[in-house]
Amino acid sequence: MLITFALLGASIASVWLPSWPLGQRVTIAPWAVLYVAATLAGQASGVLAWPAVVALSALAALCLGARHHVGHRGAWAWTLAAGAMSLALALHALPGFHNPKVLDAVRTSPQATAFTLYANFDKASAGLFLLVFFAPRLHSPGAWRALVRPTLLAFSVASAITLGAAWATGHVQPDVKVPAFAAGFLAINLLFTCVAEEAFFRGWLQERLTRVLASRARMAWMPALVSAALFALAHAGGGPLYTALVGMAGLAYAWAYAQTRRIEAAILTHFLVNATHFLLFTYPMRSV
Template sequence: MTMAGVSVGLLGLAIVASWWPSRAPGGAASAWVPPWCLLLVAAVLAGLIGGVLSWPALLPLAGFMCLGWLTQEWARSRWPVVVFGAMALALALHAFPWFQRVPVFEAVQLSAGAPSFALFASVDKALAGLGLLVWVCRRCSSLSEVITMLRATVPVLLLTVVAVLGLGVMSHAVHWDPKWPAQAPAFLAVNLLFTCVAEEAFFRGLLQARLTQALGASPLACWLPALVSAGLFGAVHLGGGWPLAVLAGVAGLGYAVAYARTRRIESAILTHVAVNATHFLLFTYPALA
């Protein structure tokens, strides 16, 4: 494995490790360094060696993480959250030229009648997702919370999968095509950790959550944040054309409802990856040409 691959693997582990308790067992927090932080440092070092990052990338990365820390220290001030969200968006949109996409597998035709598809791991987007997860997203912290979250999520998850892919079939964007290609494990891992986590952490864990908080007891808080996050999620997919944007908007509404029912980021992430995995494994991927 190349150092670029090592960097991607360590960054994926850092994202998983963000669910590890942020304080040391027994409350001895003074000398405690969260595992995600150690894995992030290792990923960055491997990335510098492997050419995934260049040295100037350390400046926006350090600034981003410091802003995230400030959102905790200055919880009553809005400006660190606003700037932090803007930095996360810039990272996710590849605004900084010092981060390289790492190829996971070369272009291959996964479905008859579909264009070839190549997979890349976007390190800057994954870093944005990690920072959002650590600093602003509300996550499950106990087994009982996980069980409660799953009970509320599963019905929305199933309905979202059926709605999105049903509309995809009706609009002739995809058709039934069950498969398990050799690229499936890599796709599922990268899509979960480098795509779904980052997108849900931003649109639901930051945007929807903060808008709900700002609306407080207003009747609008029940539905407006979900519609806004879903609409913006669809809008960012306009580059793929209106049909994709509409499907993404419907999917985004499902992710938003799942999050609204639980206020836990895992709910939106699970619903998102369920849609993407079902699309990849059971239908034309990425779409009919």
């Protein structure tokens, strides 16, 4: 099982690697090789049953169809279908996935509430396919420099507002710590949570809305606002205050994406806020 998720994480991380040449006209992407290996390992370890493999194959087919039909009349139908399938996977609405618990009712500190952490193959896979087929990415090492300023600005604003408001309302308090499981938690949060959520809300949703409204200058703010609002609604199970805090953070992630039109800015901003919360404040919140 560990091999399954190590391969899945490596597949997501390798999206930024160049394809391998297999001849004059044929190349193969490292992420695809690693993902196939992760899927086979998932079947062998019991993480994936056959319905899960069928669902993942369907998502791959929809994403390939959307890419093939770019510029054609039916492109939007393929794109919407791929987004809907990705959302179903992210919400764990499809059968055949046996996502393991990584942490079970642990506390990061005595005053914190307990939380459980899963390694979600379905959500991570949805994020991977959206990242590969729909999210605009950087394609050269030098281009990363352009992300530094907007990412740090968005992170500073988001962490100050959201964590400041959570502290002011008594939901968290300063709590500097590095739990024994910190490295694993942060890796899962980055690769399986932040990538998946930003690939959907910014790389798929916000990017599609931005393209649709490109000719309407007065509505340039709409894609960011819609993606942030839906991002907040997706976390509504945490209660009104938590939903509002997530919405404010979502606006910062959406702004980072709007400024750069590159998914890396949104992913890094999201992860830096989450890491700051985890390492420097009560996580996930104070116990009553």
